[in-house]
Amino acid sequence: MPNNQPDKETRKLRDKTTSRSEIFRGGPLYFRKYIRLIEEARNEIHLQIYTFENDSTGILVQRALIRAANRGVKVYLVLDGFGSGHLTNNFLNKFHDSGIEVRFFSKLRLSVPIRMGRRLHQKLLVVDGHRAVVGGINIANRYYGTHKSLPWLDFAVFLEGEVCVRLHNLAIRILKKQSVQKVVAENHWLKHDHQNLKEINVLENDFFKNKLQIRQSYHRAIRNAQHSVLLFASYFFPSYRQLKLLEGAARRGVDIHLVLPHKSDVLFYSTAVKYYYGRLLRKGIHIYEYQPAILHAKVAVADDRWCTVGSYNLNDLSDLLSIELNVEIFDLKVVGDFSTKLRQIIKTDCLKISKKDFEKPSPIYHFLWKSHYFILVQSLKVLYWMTDKNKDYQIE
Numbered sequence: 001m002p003n004n005q006p007d008k009e010t011r012k013l014r015d016k017t018t019s020r021s022e023i024f025r026g027g028p029l030y031f032r033k034y035i036r037l038i039e040e041a042r043n044e045i046h047l048q049i050y051t052f053e054n055d056s057t058g059i060l061v062q063r064a065l066i067r068a069a070n071r072g073v074k075v076y077l078v079l080d081g082f083g084s085g086h087l088t089n090n091f092l093n094k095f096h097d098s099g100i101e102v103r104f105f106s107k108l109r110l111s112v113p114i115r116m117g118r119r120l121h122q123k124l125l126v127v128d129g130h131r132a133v134v135g136g137i138n139i140a141n142r143y144y145g146t147h148k149s150l151p152w153l154d155f156a157v158f159l160e161g162e163v164c165v166r167l168h169n170l171a172i173r174i175l176k177k178q179s180v181q182k183v184v185a186e187n188h189w190l191k192h193d194h195q196n197l198k199e200i201n202v203l204e205n206d207f208f209k210n211k212l213q214i215r216q217s218y219h220r221a222i223r224n225a226q227h228s229v230l231l232f233a234s235y236f237f238p239s240y241r242q243l244k245l246l247e248g249a250a251r252r253g254v255d256i257h258l259v260l261p262h263k264s265d266v267l268f269y270s271t272a273v274k275y276y277y278g279r280l281l282r283k284g285i286h287i288y289e290y291q292p293a294i295l296h297a298k299v300a301v302a303d304d305r306w307c308t309v310g311s312y313n314l315n316d317l318s319d320l321l322s323i324e325l326n327v328e329i330f331d332l333k334v335v336g337d338f339s340t341k342l343r344q345i346i347k348t349d350c351l352k353i354s355k356k357d358f359e360k361p362s363p364i365y366h367f368l369w370k371s372h373y374f375i376l377v378q379s380l381k382v383l384y385w386m387t388d389k390n391k392d393y394q395i396e
Contacts, residue, residue, distance in 0.1 A: 019161035019200045021329055023309060023338050026143045026154045026296075031057060033158065037127055038064040045075045046126040046171035048105075050083035050119065050311070051138035054091045061139050062094060069098040076100075076175055080120040081107035083138070103175070105323075118208065120174070121311050121318070122325035123156070129168040132159045134202075134327050136234075136298050136311050143296075150293040153232075153345070157309050157327050163200045170202070170325070199331040205312055205324035214312040214326045215319055219245055221302040228255045228304070230342050232290075232297040236260055236273055237315035237376065243276070247283045256285045259342075259350055261295035272372035274365075278358040288350035301339045306330055316380050 024030045038045060038061070045068055052058055069075045077095060079087070081104045095102045105120035125133040135156020137143045145151035159167070203213040222229060222245045229249060236258070238246070250256050258280065264270045277287060298314075301307040310326025312318050329335055361369075 019159060019163035021160075021163075021200055021327070021331065021334050022158045023155055023307075023329075023334065023341075024158060025341070026137045026156070027145050027151045030137065030156065031060065031144050034125070034133060035060060035064045037125065037131060037133065037158070038068055040131075041068050041073045041127045043073060043128050045073055045128075046078075046124070046168065046175065047076070048078040048120065048122060048124045048171055048174060049139060050080045050121050050123060051140055052077075052079055052084045052087065053138075053140035054087055055141045057141045057144040058139050062091075065100060066094065066098045069100050076171070077102045078105055078120065078171075078175055079103070080105050082119055083121075105174075118206075119322045121322040123311055124167060124171060124325055126164060126168045126171050130160060130164045132164040132167045133157065134159065134167065134325055135309055136296060142294070152294040152296040153290060153292075154234075154296040155299050155309050157329070159200065159327070163202060163327070166202045170204070174323075199329065201328045201330075203308070203310070203326045203328055205318060205322070205326075207320045212319070214308070214310065214324055217308060217326070217328050218242070218300065218312075218314065221300065221306055221308070222246060222249050225249050225254045225302045226252075228257070228302070230257050230259075230301040230339060230346075231314075232259045232295065232299045232342065233314050234261060234294075234296045234298055235264075235266065235269065235313040235315050235317070236276075237269075237313075237317075237380075238276075239316065239319070242314060243279070246280070246285060250284045257288065257346060258285055259288045259290055259295065259297075259346060262289035262291050262351065263294060265294055268372040268375050271368050272376045274358075275369040275373035277353060278361070281353065281355040281358055287353040288346055289353065290345070290350050292349050299338075299342070301335060301342060304336050304339045305332060307335045307338050317383065321383060 024033065045065065047065070052061075065075050065077070075095075075098075077100055079085075079102065085104065085108055092102055106118065123133075123135055123137060133156050136154045137156045142149075142152050143154060201217075203217055204211045205214040219242070222242075229246075246256060246258075260273060261270065280287060298312055299307065299309050306328060308326050308328045310324065311322075312324040312326050318324050329338075
Protein backbone atom coordinates (compact mmCIF):
# COMPACT_ATOMS: atom_id res chain seq x y z
CA MET A 1 0.00 0.00 0.00
CA PRO A 2 1.05 3.66 -0.32
CA ASN A 3 4.03 4.95 1.59
CA ASN A 4 2.84 6.96 4.59
CA GLN A 5 6.11 8.82 5.12
CA PRO A 6 7.05 11.96 3.18
CA ASP A 7 10.31 12.16 1.27
CA LYS A 8 12.91 14.84 2.04
CA GLU A 9 11.51 17.37 -0.45
CA THR A 10 7.99 16.90 0.87
CA ARG A 11 9.15 17.56 4.43
CA LYS A 12 10.69 20.80 3.22
CA LEU A 13 7.44 21.83 1.58
CA ARG A 14 4.88 20.64 4.07
CA ASP A 15 4.98 23.71 6.32
CA LYS A 16 4.81 26.17 3.45
CA THR A 17 1.52 27.73 2.50
CA THR A 18 2.60 28.70 -1.02
CA SER A 19 1.85 26.72 -4.16
CA ARG A 20 2.82 27.24 -7.77
CA SER A 21 0.75 26.59 -10.86
CA GLU A 22 1.15 26.64 -14.63
CA ILE A 23 -1.65 25.94 -17.12
CA PHE A 24 -0.87 23.93 -20.25
CA ARG A 25 -2.87 23.21 -23.36
CA GLY A 26 -3.08 19.59 -24.52
CA GLY A 27 -0.72 18.40 -27.24
CA PRO A 28 2.88 17.17 -27.58
CA LEU A 29 4.36 19.79 -25.21
CA TYR A 30 1.89 18.84 -22.49
CA PHE A 31 2.64 15.12 -22.75
CA ARG A 32 6.40 15.71 -22.80
CA LYS A 33 6.12 17.62 -19.54
CA TYR A 34 3.72 15.00 -18.15
CA ILE A 35 6.14 12.15 -18.90
CA ARG A 36 9.10 14.14 -17.56
CA LEU A 37 7.23 14.50 -14.28
CA ILE A 38 6.85 10.72 -14.11
CA GLU A 39 10.53 10.27 -15.02
CA GLU A 40 11.57 12.50 -12.12
CA ALA A 41 9.52 10.60 -9.51
CA ARG A 42 11.60 9.08 -6.71
CA ASN A 43 9.15 7.51 -4.27
CA GLU A 44 5.47 7.33 -5.21
CA ILE A 45 3.12 8.00 -8.13
CA HIS A 46 -0.68 8.12 -8.05
CA LEU A 47 -2.47 8.26 -11.41
CA GLN A 48 -6.27 8.32 -11.40
CA ILE A 49 -7.91 8.90 -14.77
CA TYR A 50 -11.07 8.32 -16.77
CA THR A 51 -9.63 7.17 -20.11
CA PHE A 52 -6.28 5.45 -20.67
CA GLU A 53 -6.02 4.21 -24.26
CA ASN A 54 -3.83 1.46 -25.67
CA ASP A 55 -2.48 3.67 -28.46
CA SER A 56 0.88 5.36 -29.08
CA THR A 57 0.22 8.02 -26.42
CA GLY A 58 -0.98 5.45 -23.88
CA ILE A 59 2.09 3.32 -24.59
CA LEU A 60 4.39 6.32 -24.02
CA VAL A 61 2.84 6.93 -20.59
CA GLN A 62 2.73 3.21 -19.79
CA ARG A 63 6.45 2.84 -20.53
CA ALA A 64 7.27 5.86 -18.35
CA LEU A 65 5.29 4.35 -15.46
CA ILE A 66 6.98 0.97 -15.91
CA ARG A 67 10.43 2.59 -15.93
CA ALA A 68 9.51 4.37 -12.71
CA ALA A 69 8.38 1.11 -11.11
CA ASN A 70 11.59 -0.62 -12.26
CA ARG A 71 13.72 1.94 -10.44
CA GLY A 72 11.81 1.36 -7.21
CA VAL A 73 9.03 3.97 -7.35
CA LYS A 74 5.69 2.73 -6.01
CA VAL A 75 3.05 3.28 -8.71
CA TYR A 76 -0.71 3.18 -8.08
CA LEU A 77 -3.09 3.38 -11.03
CA VAL A 78 -6.88 3.77 -10.72
CA LEU A 79 -8.84 3.65 -13.99
CA ASP A 80 -12.53 4.21 -14.57
CA GLY A 81 -14.39 0.98 -15.31
CA PHE A 82 -16.25 2.51 -18.25
CA GLY A 83 -13.77 4.99 -19.74
CA SER A 84 -10.89 2.47 -19.57
CA GLY A 85 -12.85 -0.77 -19.26
CA HIS A 86 -11.95 -1.82 -22.79
CA LEU A 87 -8.23 -2.29 -22.05
CA THR A 88 -7.02 -5.79 -22.82
CA ASN A 89 -5.41 -8.15 -20.32
CA ASN A 90 -2.26 -8.11 -22.43
CA PHE A 91 -1.95 -4.34 -21.98
CA LEU A 92 -2.79 -4.46 -18.26
CA ASN A 93 -0.41 -7.35 -17.58
CA LYS A 94 2.51 -5.13 -18.54
CA PHE A 95 1.63 -2.99 -15.53
CA HIS A 96 1.14 -5.98 -13.25
CA ASP A 97 4.44 -7.61 -14.32
CA SER A 98 6.29 -4.45 -13.27
CA GLY A 99 4.69 -4.39 -9.83
CA ILE A 100 2.29 -1.53 -10.62
CA GLU A 101 -0.97 -1.73 -8.69
CA VAL A 102 -3.89 -1.33 -11.12
CA ARG A 103 -7.46 -0.95 -9.93
CA PHE A 104 -10.72 -0.20 -11.68
CA PHE A 105 -13.34 2.18 -10.35
CA SER A 106 -16.89 0.85 -10.73
CA LYS A 107 -16.54 -1.86 -13.35
CA LEU A 108 -19.56 -2.42 -15.54
CA ARG A 109 -21.46 -5.63 -14.81
CA LEU A 110 -24.46 -7.23 -16.45
CA SER A 111 -27.33 -7.61 -14.00
CA VAL A 112 -31.11 -7.36 -13.78
CA PRO A 113 -32.09 -4.62 -13.28
CA ILE A 114 -29.09 -3.01 -14.98
CA ARG A 115 -27.04 -0.97 -12.54
CA MET A 116 -23.78 0.94 -12.90
CA GLY A 117 -21.72 2.93 -10.44
CA ARG A 118 -20.94 6.60 -10.77
CA ARG A 119 -17.95 7.45 -12.92
CA LEU A 120 -14.43 8.43 -11.88
CA HIS A 121 -14.17 11.32 -14.30
CA GLN A 122 -11.27 13.16 -12.64
CA LYS A 123 -7.80 13.32 -14.23
CA LEU A 124 -5.17 13.39 -11.49
CA LEU A 125 -1.44 12.67 -11.34
CA VAL A 126 0.44 13.12 -8.05
CA VAL A 127 4.19 12.57 -7.82
CA ASP A 128 6.04 12.24 -4.50
CA GLY A 129 3.35 14.19 -2.68
CA HIS A 130 4.57 17.59 -3.86
CA ARG A 131 4.01 17.75 -7.64
CA ALA A 132 0.72 17.14 -9.43
CA VAL A 133 -1.35 17.57 -12.60
CA VAL A 134 -5.10 18.26 -12.61
CA GLY A 135 -7.19 18.88 -15.70
CA GLY A 136 -9.51 17.51 -18.34
CA ILE A 137 -6.94 15.71 -20.50
CA ASN A 138 -7.14 11.92 -20.80
CA ILE A 139 -4.29 9.69 -21.98
CA ALA A 140 -5.02 9.08 -25.66
CA ASN A 141 -3.83 10.08 -29.13
CA ARG A 142 -6.75 12.45 -29.59
CA TYR A 143 -5.32 14.69 -26.84
CA TYR A 144 -1.77 14.45 -28.20
CA GLY A 145 -2.61 15.00 -31.86
CA THR A 146 -1.40 13.12 -34.93
CA HIS A 147 0.01 14.01 -38.34
CA LYS A 148 -3.58 13.83 -39.62
CA SER A 149 -5.47 15.67 -36.87
CA LEU A 150 -4.99 18.40 -34.29
CA PRO A 151 -5.33 17.50 -30.61
CA TRP A 152 -8.66 18.00 -28.95
CA LEU A 153 -8.68 21.35 -27.17
CA ASP A 154 -8.29 20.89 -23.44
CA PHE A 155 -6.19 22.14 -20.53
CA ALA A 156 -4.47 20.97 -17.35
CA VAL A 157 -2.61 22.59 -14.46
CA PHE A 158 0.86 21.56 -13.33
CA LEU A 159 1.15 22.19 -9.60
CA GLU A 160 3.87 22.26 -6.96
CA GLY A 161 3.80 22.90 -3.23
CA GLU A 162 1.26 22.70 -0.45
CA VAL A 163 -1.73 22.13 -2.73
CA CYS A 164 -0.22 18.79 -3.80
CA VAL A 165 -0.45 17.48 -0.23
CA ARG A 166 -4.20 17.83 -0.50
CA LEU A 167 -4.22 16.08 -3.86
CA HIS A 168 -2.05 13.26 -2.50
CA ASN A 169 -4.53 12.93 0.36
CA LEU A 170 -7.41 12.73 -2.11
CA ALA A 171 -5.67 10.08 -4.25
CA ILE A 172 -5.04 7.83 -1.23
CA ARG A 173 -8.60 8.32 -0.01
CA ILE A 174 -10.01 7.00 -3.29
CA LEU A 175 -7.43 4.21 -3.61
CA LYS A 176 -8.05 2.95 -0.06
CA LYS A 177 -11.80 3.76 -0.08
CA GLN A 178 -11.46 5.71 3.16
CA SER A 179 -12.83 8.88 4.68
CA VAL A 180 -10.81 12.09 4.90
CA GLN A 181 -10.50 11.73 8.68
CA LYS A 182 -9.11 8.19 8.50
CA VAL A 183 -6.58 9.04 5.79
CA VAL A 184 -5.27 12.03 7.72
CA ALA A 185 -5.12 10.01 10.95
CA GLU A 186 -2.98 7.35 9.25
CA ASN A 187 -0.80 9.87 7.40
CA HIS A 188 0.34 12.44 9.97
CA TRP A 189 2.25 14.47 7.41
CA LEU A 190 -1.06 15.25 5.67
CA LYS A 191 -2.51 17.18 8.59
CA HIS A 192 -1.90 20.51 6.87
CA ASP A 193 -4.57 19.42 4.39
CA HIS A 194 -7.31 21.32 6.24
CA GLN A 195 -5.71 24.71 5.69
CA ASN A 196 -7.24 27.19 3.29
CA LEU A 197 -4.82 27.95 0.48
CA LYS A 198 -4.68 31.56 -0.66
CA GLU A 199 -4.00 31.32 -4.37
CA ILE A 200 -5.03 27.77 -5.33
CA ASN A 201 -7.87 25.63 -4.06
CA VAL A 202 -8.78 21.99 -4.72
CA LEU A 203 -12.46 21.41 -5.47
CA GLU A 204 -14.40 18.15 -5.68
CA ASN A 205 -17.82 17.15 -6.96
CA ASP A 206 -19.40 13.91 -5.72
CA PHE A 207 -23.16 14.16 -5.33
CA PHE A 208 -23.56 10.97 -3.29
CA LYS A 209 -21.02 12.24 -0.76
CA ASN A 210 -22.72 15.66 -0.61
CA LYS A 211 -19.78 17.41 -2.28
CA LEU A 212 -20.72 20.03 -4.83
CA GLN A 213 -17.72 22.33 -4.45
CA ILE A 214 -17.04 22.83 -8.16
CA ARG A 215 -20.64 23.67 -9.00
CA GLN A 216 -20.76 26.10 -6.09
CA SER A 217 -17.54 27.79 -7.21
CA TYR A 218 -18.92 28.27 -10.74
CA HIS A 219 -22.13 29.74 -9.32
CA ARG A 220 -20.21 32.03 -6.99
CA ALA A 221 -17.89 33.27 -9.74
CA ILE A 222 -20.74 34.04 -12.15
CA ARG A 223 -22.85 35.63 -9.42
CA ASN A 224 -19.98 37.90 -8.28
CA ALA A 225 -18.55 38.75 -11.71
CA GLN A 226 -18.43 42.47 -12.43
CA HIS A 227 -16.79 42.78 -15.84
CA SER A 228 -16.29 39.58 -17.80
CA VAL A 229 -16.75 35.81 -17.83
CA LEU A 230 -15.09 33.40 -20.27
CA LEU A 231 -16.50 29.88 -20.46
CA PHE A 232 -15.09 27.04 -22.57
CA ALA A 233 -17.64 24.26 -22.15
CA SER A 234 -17.32 21.00 -24.08
CA TYR A 235 -20.65 19.50 -22.97
CA PHE A 236 -22.65 22.57 -22.00
CA PHE A 237 -26.07 21.40 -20.86
CA PRO A 238 -26.80 23.70 -17.93
CA SER A 239 -29.43 23.51 -15.25
CA TYR A 240 -32.19 26.11 -15.05
CA ARG A 241 -30.36 27.81 -12.18
CA GLN A 242 -27.13 28.04 -14.14
CA LEU A 243 -28.97 29.58 -17.09
CA LYS A 244 -30.53 32.17 -14.77
CA LEU A 245 -27.13 33.00 -13.26
CA LEU A 246 -25.63 33.59 -16.70
CA GLU A 247 -28.61 35.68 -17.79
CA GLY A 248 -28.49 37.67 -14.55
CA ALA A 249 -24.81 38.44 -15.04
CA ALA A 250 -25.44 39.56 -18.62
CA ARG A 251 -28.26 41.77 -17.40
CA ARG A 252 -25.83 43.42 -14.94
CA GLY A 253 -23.57 44.31 -17.86
CA VAL A 254 -21.06 41.48 -17.49
CA ASP A 255 -19.44 40.63 -20.84
CA ILE A 256 -19.98 36.86 -21.20
CA HIS A 257 -18.20 34.83 -23.88
CA LEU A 258 -19.32 31.20 -24.17
CA VAL A 259 -17.23 28.87 -26.35
CA LEU A 260 -18.88 25.61 -27.43
CA PRO A 261 -17.89 22.80 -29.82
CA HIS A 262 -18.63 23.09 -33.52
CA LYS A 263 -18.54 19.28 -33.65
CA SER A 264 -18.83 16.85 -30.77
CA ASP A 265 -17.94 13.26 -29.96
CA VAL A 266 -21.36 12.85 -28.28
CA LEU A 267 -24.26 11.81 -30.49
CA PHE A 268 -26.97 14.51 -30.89
CA TYR A 269 -25.08 17.03 -28.71
CA SER A 270 -24.06 19.51 -31.42
CA THR A 271 -27.71 19.83 -32.47
CA ALA A 272 -29.24 19.66 -29.00
CA VAL A 273 -27.12 22.48 -27.54
CA LYS A 274 -28.46 24.87 -30.18
CA TYR A 275 -31.78 24.73 -28.36
CA TYR A 276 -30.16 27.19 -25.89
CA TYR A 277 -28.69 29.55 -28.47
CA GLY A 278 -31.65 31.82 -29.15
CA ARG A 279 -32.39 32.36 -25.46
CA LEU A 280 -28.77 33.12 -24.56
CA LEU A 281 -28.15 35.39 -27.56
CA ARG A 282 -31.26 37.42 -26.77
CA LYS A 283 -29.82 38.06 -23.28
CA GLY A 284 -26.64 39.49 -24.79
CA ILE A 285 -24.38 36.48 -24.22
CA HIS A 286 -21.75 36.00 -26.93
CA ILE A 287 -21.56 32.44 -28.29
CA TYR A 288 -18.71 30.98 -30.32
CA GLU A 289 -17.99 27.57 -31.80
CA TYR A 290 -14.45 26.20 -31.78
CA GLN A 291 -13.56 25.12 -35.33
CA PRO A 292 -10.19 23.32 -35.72
CA ALA A 293 -10.92 20.15 -33.69
CA ILE A 294 -13.11 18.72 -30.94
CA LEU A 295 -13.50 21.06 -27.98
CA HIS A 296 -13.04 19.03 -24.78
CA ALA A 297 -12.13 21.88 -22.42
CA LYS A 298 -14.01 22.70 -19.23
CA VAL A 299 -12.49 25.96 -18.03
CA ALA A 300 -13.67 29.39 -16.94
CA VAL A 301 -12.24 32.82 -16.11
CA ALA A 302 -14.03 35.62 -14.25
CA ASP A 303 -12.84 39.25 -14.22
CA ASP A 304 -9.28 38.06 -14.96
CA ARG A 305 -9.00 37.40 -11.21
CA TRP A 306 -10.26 33.81 -10.92
CA CYS A 307 -10.11 30.73 -13.10
CA THR A 308 -11.03 27.07 -12.80
CA VAL A 309 -9.53 24.12 -14.69
CA GLY A 310 -10.47 20.47 -14.42
CA SER A 311 -12.83 17.69 -15.42
CA TYR A 312 -16.18 19.24 -14.42
CA ASN A 313 -18.77 19.92 -17.11
CA LEU A 314 -21.72 22.28 -16.79
CA ASN A 315 -24.35 19.53 -16.93
CA ASP A 316 -26.23 17.07 -14.73
CA LEU A 317 -23.91 14.19 -15.62
CA SER A 318 -21.05 15.94 -13.82
CA ASP A 319 -23.29 17.23 -11.04
CA LEU A 320 -25.06 13.98 -10.18
CA LEU A 321 -23.26 10.96 -11.62
CA SER A 322 -19.52 11.64 -11.75
CA ILE A 323 -16.60 12.22 -9.41
CA GLU A 324 -14.98 15.42 -10.65
CA LEU A 325 -11.86 17.37 -9.72
CA ASN A 326 -10.96 20.99 -10.45
CA VAL A 327 -8.54 23.55 -9.13
CA GLU A 328 -9.50 27.19 -8.84
CA ILE A 329 -6.70 29.74 -9.10
CA PHE A 330 -6.57 33.31 -7.78
CA ASP A 331 -2.97 34.16 -8.73
CA LEU A 332 -3.42 37.27 -10.89
CA LYS A 333 -0.49 36.53 -13.19
CA VAL A 334 -1.55 32.93 -13.86
CA VAL A 335 -5.18 33.92 -14.39
CA GLY A 336 -4.27 36.91 -16.55
CA ASP A 337 -2.01 34.86 -18.81
CA PHE A 338 -4.66 32.16 -19.14
CA SER A 339 -7.33 34.72 -19.99
CA THR A 340 -5.09 36.14 -22.73
CA LYS A 341 -4.59 32.65 -24.22
CA LEU A 342 -8.33 31.93 -24.19
CA ARG A 343 -9.15 35.25 -25.84
CA GLN A 344 -6.57 34.55 -28.53
CA ILE A 345 -8.21 31.17 -29.22
CA ILE A 346 -11.58 32.92 -29.53
CA LYS A 347 -10.07 35.43 -31.94
CA THR A 348 -8.23 32.98 -34.21
CA ASP A 349 -10.02 29.63 -33.94
CA CYS A 350 -13.68 30.32 -33.20
CA LEU A 351 -16.70 31.31 -35.26
CA LYS A 352 -19.04 33.79 -33.60
CA ILE A 353 -22.71 32.81 -33.73
CA SER A 354 -24.99 35.49 -35.14
CA LYS A 355 -28.08 36.44 -33.18
CA LYS A 356 -29.88 36.95 -36.47
CA ASP A 357 -29.56 33.25 -37.37
CA PHE A 358 -31.54 32.24 -34.29
CA GLU A 359 -34.21 34.94 -34.15
CA LYS A 360 -36.64 33.12 -36.45
CA PRO A 361 -35.31 29.64 -37.19
CA SER A 362 -37.13 27.43 -39.66
CA PRO A 363 -39.61 24.93 -38.14
CA ILE A 364 -37.39 22.05 -39.29
CA TYR A 365 -34.33 23.36 -37.45
CA HIS A 366 -36.33 24.17 -34.36
CA PHE A 367 -37.78 20.65 -34.36
CA LEU A 368 -34.30 19.10 -34.66
CA TRP A 369 -32.89 21.22 -31.84
CA LYS A 370 -35.82 20.52 -29.54
CA SER A 371 -36.07 16.80 -30.31
CA HIS A 372 -32.34 16.19 -29.82
CA TYR A 373 -32.43 18.25 -26.64
CA PHE A 374 -35.30 16.07 -25.39
CA ILE A 375 -33.39 12.88 -26.27
CA LEU A 376 -30.37 13.99 -24.24
CA VAL A 377 -32.51 15.05 -21.27
CA GLN A 378 -34.21 11.67 -21.23
CA SER A 379 -30.86 9.90 -21.62
CA LEU A 380 -29.57 11.67 -18.51
CA LYS A 381 -32.66 10.55 -16.60
CA VAL A 382 -32.09 6.94 -17.66
CA LEU A 383 -28.44 7.12 -16.62
CA TYR A 384 -29.45 8.47 -13.22
CA TRP A 385 -31.95 5.62 -12.80
CA MET A 386 -29.28 3.07 -13.75
CA THR A 387 -26.71 4.46 -11.33
CA ASP A 388 -26.14 2.63 -8.07
CA LYS A 389 -26.78 5.17 -5.30
CA ASN A 390 -24.21 3.57 -2.96
CA LYS A 391 -21.98 6.42 -1.77
CA ASP A 392 -18.99 4.12 -1.13
CA TYR A 393 -16.23 3.95 -3.73
CA GLN A 394 -16.44 0.72 -5.76
CA ILE A 395 -12.82 -0.15 -6.50
CA GLU A 396 -11.38 -3.54 -7.37
